[in-house]
Amino acid sequence: xxxxxxxxxxxxxxxxxxxxxxxxxxxxxxxxxxxxxxxxxxxxxxxxxxxxxxxxxxxxxxxxxxxxxxxxxxxxxxxxxxxxxxxxxxxxxxxxxxxxxxxxxxxxxxxxxxxxxxxxxxxxxxxxxxxxxxxxxxxxxxxxxxxxxxxxxxxxxxxxxxxxxxxxxxxxxxxxxxxxxxxxxxxxxxxxxxxxxxxxxxxxxxxxxxxxxxxxxxxxxxxxxxxxxxxx
Amino acid sequence: xxxxxxxxxxxxxxxxxxxxxxxxxxxxxxxxxxxxxxxxxxxxxxxxxxxxxxxxxxxxxxxxxxxxxxxxxxxxxxxxxxxxxxxxxxxxxxxxxxxxxxxxxxxxxxxxxxxxxxxxxxxxxxxxxxxxxxxxxxxxxxxxxxxxxxxxxxxxxxxxxxxxxxxxxxxxxxxxxxxxxxxxxxxxxx
Numbered sequence: 001x002x003x004x005x006x007x008x009x010x011x012x013x014x015x016x017x018x019x020x021x022x023x024x025x026x027x028x029x030x031x032x033x034x035x036x037x038x039x040x041x042x043x044x045x046x047x048x049x050x051x052x053x054x055x056x057x058x059x060x061x062x063x064x065x066x067x068x069x070x071x072x073x074x075x076x077x078x079x080x081x082x083x084x085x086x087x088x089x090x091x092x093x094x095x096x097x098x099x100x101x102x103x104x105x106x107x108x109x110x111x112x113x114x115x116x117x118x119x120x121x122x123x124x125x126x127x128x129x130x131x132x133x134x135x136x137x138x139x140x141x142x143x144x145x146x147x148x149x150x151x152x153x154x155x156x157x158x159x160x161x162x163x164x165x166x167x168x169x170x171x172x173x174x175x176x177x178x179x180x181x182x183x184x185x186x187x188x189x190x191x192x193x194x195x196x197x198x199x200x201x202x203x204x205x206x207x208x209x210x211x212x213x214x215x216x217x218x219x220x221x222x223x224x225x226x227x228x229x230x231x232x
Numbered sequence: 233x234x235x236x237x238x239x240x241x242x243x244x245x246x247x248x249x250x251x252x253x254x255x256x257x258x259x260x261x262x263x264x265x266x267x268x269x270x271x272x273x274x275x276x277x278x279x280x281x282x283x284x285x286x287x288x289x290x291x292x293x294x295x296x297x298x299x300x301x302x303x304x305x306x307x308x309x310x311x312x313x314x315x316x317x318x319x320x321x322x323x324x325x326x327x328x329x330x331x332x333x334x335x336x337x338x339x340x341x342x343x344x345x346x347x348x349x350x351x352x353x354x355x356x357x358x359x360x361x362x363x364x365x366x367x368x369x370x371x372x373x374x375x376x377x378x379x380x381x382x383x384x385x386x387x388x389x390x391x392x393x394x395x396x397x398x399x400x401x402x403x404x405x406x407x408x409x410x411x412x413x414x415x416x417x418x419x420x421x422x
Contacts, residue, residue, distance in 0.1 A: 074279065083319065087319065120380045121322075123321060124320045127320040213283070214290070223339070224290070224354065226355055227291040229357075
């Protein structure tokens with residue numbers, strides 16, 4: 001009898017369980033669990049800075065048949081702990097020859113509404129997959145993260161209806177041992193409202209949201225301070 | 233005039249060390265003050281993604297370590313240089329840990345820029361930017377690396393910027409000429 005296949009959810013966000021990366025990745029992995037795959041979770045930022053953590057990360061990667069890397073966009077690329085995780089995995093796979101066929105799937109998310117802002121970061125993950133001998137399982141780009149608010153995704157509900165429909169479709173592909181289809185990639189990466197509307201809302205209401213957060217921290221009057229200016 | 237060099241290489245990376253030395257030599261000769269920072273030796277924690285530098289202590293990271301210094305040095309210099317091994321087409325984790333921590337240079341507020349939504353700049357003064365990656369022989373990630381640098385230049389808006397990839401199997405004797413060409417591109421030497 002065949003052993004159940006294993007899926008590793010590797011979270012690249014330093015915010016861990018309180019992140020959009022986790023909310024999106026968890027939805028996909030839950031779907032895969034429903035289809036009989038065994039899930040495991042690992043958090044890059046908690047593992048990459050210690051020998052013990054790095055060993056745990058590499059063990060989890062070695063054990064997985066599918067790795068779902070869910071990570072935010074930081075400064076046009078991946079957060080530093082995520083890059084560190086990729087560096088460690090690459091070095092490990094150079095040293096340890098594996099004949100096991102493993103697939104890497106990437107889910108990027110960003111606060112900007114345009115999914116194209118994540119293209120370079122996604123390409124970096126794809127380059128890593130190629131250099132590290134992973135089969136490329138596809139990439140999803142989730143823009144306008146503010147709409148998700150790091151909460152668990154609910155199927156076919158309002159703002160996440162296209163994302164959850166795309167992830168559900170992706171889970172069917174992956175459970176059958178196939179990469180995510182272009183259709184699922186596109187559906188999951190499409191905003192629930194027209195891009196020009198999302199951009200206008202970001203400019204108009206996104207800025208109010210930042211002010212509200214600053215006000216909650218009694219910092220609204222200092223929002224535009226320049227503490228590193230030379231003449232201060 | 234001041235230059236800060238963020239060196240994101242591992243210990244023993246002779247190619248990047250030689251590039252760094254050549255930058256120091258050429259700019260010092262022109263009277264510049266140059267400060268190379270070996271990031272691997274610095275205590276810089278990873279960005280927490282908490283947005284505290286925007287909404288709690290605006291302009292200053294909530295983590296009190298050398299990451300705060302990198303922000304200060306970045307804005308108070310006339311030229312900022314990023315040195316890195318080309319890592320899957322991007323930057324090394326050592327360089328990136330510093331870059332993730334300089335987002336206090338930006339404001340959280342959104343604006344349209346180059347047709348996309350980006351953050352506004354916090355400071356009126358911007359710093360020239362030179363990005364150099366050293367690439368292993370047999371790899372061809374130059375296009376990805378250049379595109380990443382282009383995206384960064386849109387976000388940090390340097391008054392002049394240049395990006396280049398140095399192939400590690402190139403004769404090291406060519407490094408001074410290579411560096412000179414890059415420094416000309418960012419208009420710090422003529």
